[in-house]
Amino acid sequence: MMAHRSPVGLVxxxxxxxxADTTNATLRYLPPxxxxxxxxxxxxxxxxxxxxxxxxxxxxxxxxRRLARTANVDDLRAMAKRRLPGGVFDYIDGAAEDERTLVxxxxxxxxxxxxxxxxxxxxxxxxxxxxxxxxTPLPLILSPTGFGRIADPQGELAVARAAGRxxxxxxxxxxxxxxxxxxxxxxxxxxxxxxxxxxxYVWKDRGLVRELLDRARAAGYESIMITVDTAVLGRRExxxxxxxxxxxxxxxxxxxxxxxxxxxxxxxxxxDPIRFANVVGSGTDDGSSAxxxxxxxxxxxxxxxxxxxxxxxxxxxxxxxxxxxIQCVDDARLAAESGVQAIALSNHGGRQLDSAPSPxxxxxxxxxxxxxxxxxxxxxxxxxxxDIVKAVALGADAAMIGRAYFYALGAxxxxxxxxxxxFLDAGVRQTxxxxxxxxxxxxxxxxxxxxxxxx
Numbered sequence: 001m002m003a004h005r006s007p008v009g010l011v012x013x014x015x016x017x018x019x020a021d022t023t024n025a026t027l028r029y030l031p032p033x034x035x036x037x038x039x040x041x042x043x044x045x046x047x048x049x050x051x052x053x054x055x056x057x058x059x060x061x062x063x064x065r066r067l068a069r070t071a072n073v074d075d076l077r078a079m080a081k082r083r084l085p086g087g088v089f090d091y092i093d094g095a096a097e098d099e100r101t102l103v104x105x106x107x108x109x110x111x112x113x114x115x116x117x118x119x120x121x122x123x124x125x126x127x128x129x130x131x132x133x134x135x136t137p138l139p140l141i142l143s144p145t146g147f148g149r150i151a152d153p154q155g156e157l158a159v160a161r162a163a164g165r166x167x168x169x170x171x172x173x174x175x176x177x178x179x180x181x182x183x184x185x186x187x188x189x190x191x192x193x194x195x196x197x198x199x200x201y202v203w204k205d206r207g208l209v210r211e212l213l214d215r216a217r218a219a220g221y222e223s224i225m226i227t228v229d230t231a232v233l234g235r236r237e238x239x240x241x242x243x244x245x246x247x248x249x250x251x252x253x254x255x256x257x258x259x260x261x262x263x264x265x266x267x268x269x270x271x272d273p274i275r276f277a278n279v280v281g282s283g284t285d286d287g288s289s290a291x292x293x294x295x296x297x298x299x300x301x302x303x304x305x306x307x308x309x310x311x312x313x314x315x316x317x318x319x320x321x322x323x324x325x326i327q328c329v330d331d332a333r334l335a336a337e338s339g340v341q342a343i344a345l346s347n348h349g350g351r352q353l354d355s356a357p358s359p360x361x362x363x364x365x366x367x368x369x370x371x372x373x374x375x376x377x378x379x380x381x382x383x384x385x386x387d388i389v390k391a392v393a394l395g396a397d398a399a400m401i402g403r404a405y406f407y408a409l410g411a412x413x414x415x416x417x418x419x420x421x422x423f424l425d426a427g428v429r430q431t432x433x434x435x436x437x438x439x440x441x442x443x444x445x446x447x448x449x450x451x452x453x454x455x
Contacts, residue, residue, distance in 0.1 A: 063412050067419050070411075073383040073404050076420060080151070080410035084264055085257040087242040088150050092406050094238035095350035101358070102350030105381030108358035112390045113451045117436030125429045126439045131398050132223055132320045132341060132375065134195070137167045138425055139392050139440055143324075143346075143379055143402035144199035144225065146175030147246055151410035153271040157186040158414035159405060164191035166421045171197040171225050174212065179277040184219040199225040199324070202309065204302045208282055213317055215278075224317055225344065228305065229325030233297040234352035245290035246274070310338045324379065327356055329369045336370040342397075343370070346379035349402055360391060364445070367395030385427020392440060393448040 059065045066079055081089050095102035129139035142163050148155030156178040163170035164187040172183050180198065187194030198216040203209055213224065238244075259265070276285070284300060285291050313321060323335045324344035335343045345366060347356035359380040367376055378391040379400035388399040401424070408416035437443045 063415055067412055067415065070419065072423070073407060073420065076404075076407040076411045076416060079412070080407045083261060084151065084410050085261050087239075087244045087257065088264070089410070090238035090242060091147070091236075091244055092151065092403065092410060094236055095354070096234035096236055096352055097354035099350060099354065101347055101354050101356050104358045105347070105350055105360075106383055107381075108360040109381055109383075109387045109390055111451050112360070112394075112448050114386075114390075114431075114435050115447050115449055116434055117447070120436035120438065122433040122436060122438055124438065125432050127425070127428050127432070129392075129398060129440045131169060136169065136195075136398075138388070138428060139396075139398040140168055140388060140421075140424060141197075141377060141398050141400045142168060142170040142405060143400040144171040144173035144176075144227075145402050145406050146173040147177055147274070148406075148409065149177035149271070149274050150246070151406060152413045153267050154414060155409075156183050158409060159417055160184075160187040160194070160196070161190045162405075162414055162417035162421060163187065164189075164194035165418065166425070167191065167193075167195075168421065169195040169197050169222070171199050172221075173199050174201040174278060175276055177274050177277055179280075180212070180215045180221070181219050182277070184221065188220075196221045197223045197225055197322070199227055200313075201227055201230065202302045202305050203284070203300050205284065205300075206302075206312075208279070208284065210316055211282075212278060217317070217319070221319075223320040223322060223341070224313070225322040225324050226310070226313060227324045227348075229327065229346070229348050229352050230297060230301055231303045231305065232301075233294040234348070234354070235294075236351060239293070245292055307334060307338060310340065314339055322377070326366075327353075327362070329362070329365050332362075332366040332370055336373045340374060342375035342377060344377040344379045344400060345396075346400070349380055360387075360394070363391060363394040363396050382424075385424045385429070386431040388424065388428050389431045389435070389437075389443055390448055392443045393445055395445070 059068060070076060070079065077093070080092070084092075127138050129136050131139070131141065142159065148159060152158055156172060156176045160170050160172075160183045170183075170187065172178075172180065176183070178186075184194075184196055187196055196219070198212070198221045200209065200212070216224065279285075285296055310321075310323070320341040321339075322342040322344055323338070323340050324346050325348065326332050326335055326343050326345055327347055332343055332345075343366070345359040345362045347353065347359065350356070359378045363376065363378050370376070375397040376395060377398050377400050378394075378396040379402070382388060382391070382399045382401050383404060391399040401420075404424070405417050405420055408420040410416075412419065432438070432443070435443075435447050437447065
């Protein structure tokens with residue numbers, strides 16, 4: 001940088017600077033390689049700067065700060081990864097073996113492209129759908145996810161309240177850390193008509209299963225969802241490497257991990273001990289001592305479960321029944337013939353059998369095979385509102401989400417779950433407007449096609 005004296009004071013040549021005009025008593029800006037400017041020009045420049053230099057309001061709430069910078073579910077995942085201990089995050093995020101199915105669940109949506117229609121008058125978009133005979137503001141169901149309190153102390157209560165506010169069905173897991181009754185009360189506290197479903201893992205102790213269903217009925221649960229893809233637990237190698245247990249054991253590695261994630265650790269130690277709330281006092285493992293999940297499942301779950309058992313469920317539950325875990329057309333036919341009300345195409349988020357088919361790839365062939373006899377849900381890989389629209393276009397009555405709201409819970413608690421449900425709702429509306437569909441009934445197979453890949 002070079003400097004020299006001039007009638008207007010010290011002038012910097014090259015990088016530009018301000019100079020004092022001692023004659024006219026004005027301050028002049030000198031751009032790189034340019035001479036001085038007069039006061040009128042400087043005034044215009046300052047006015048321009050004032051018009052663009054608008055500082056954001058300072059947000060003191062750390063959760064609101066995080067959510068203000070969040071653009072999508074991947075951002076929530078990254079946020080949860082930063083906030084949660086490694087073992088907790090890997091339990092939520094991980095899948096079986098090489099995790100190919102986990103990747104393909106989402107990639108399957110990327111292989112579908114839209115066929116947009118224009119000039120269709122989309123000034124009023126209606127996302128109302130029908131799920132189990134009742135209107136819902138969005139074709140979306142919250143899947144069951146166990147152990148909610150490892151992500152946030154409120155756990156399933158936070159999810160139930162968020163789902164209640166959104167008017168969406170929330171399916172409580174058998175392996176939840178809040179009880180059937182607590183969750184029913186939480187959802188009903190924010191919405192009189194909150195929709196609660198109960199997911200059933202079929203234990204060898206059928207008396208305990210019957211007791212849980214009796215409790216669900218008494219608490220006003222609308223439907224049960226029988227999970228049928230867990231004869232044994234899949235090999236989840238992230239959990240194996242970490243020696244992960246439920247609740248997490250405290251060791252040197254977890255102490256270090258906890259120190260790195262102080263906000264989670266502080267909330268964890270201040271909260272009540274984590275238990276499998278639905279089976280406390282039942283005589284089965286309730287989490288009072290740390291358990292290895294694979295050993296627990298293989299010891300407690302009934303490997304003899306068969307289609308004949310669906311008749312047993314129908315004899316003790318007089319409400320709607322959803323079968324979750326169907327992964328082929330032939331089983332979908334059998335499910336439709338079994339007298340249930342809905343089928344959830346699901347590979348357990350890739351957490352059971354690696355190299356299982358992605359649910360979105362099954363929607364169209366299953367719908368063709370079963371017709372409209374039962375409702376059809378697509379569970380797995382949904383990350384955007386456009387994914388929900390694709391599932392509906394191929395023949396699903398609704399899509400289901402699990403990890404999307406679990407990431408949100410770990411990232412920002414209840415407000416995170418609110419955020420992700422709003423995000424998906426907005427995405428459905430935007431997608432419908434852009435493809436020319438005014439209502440859910442307008443979304444059909446003519447609006448999608450498989451993406452052509454280069455050879």
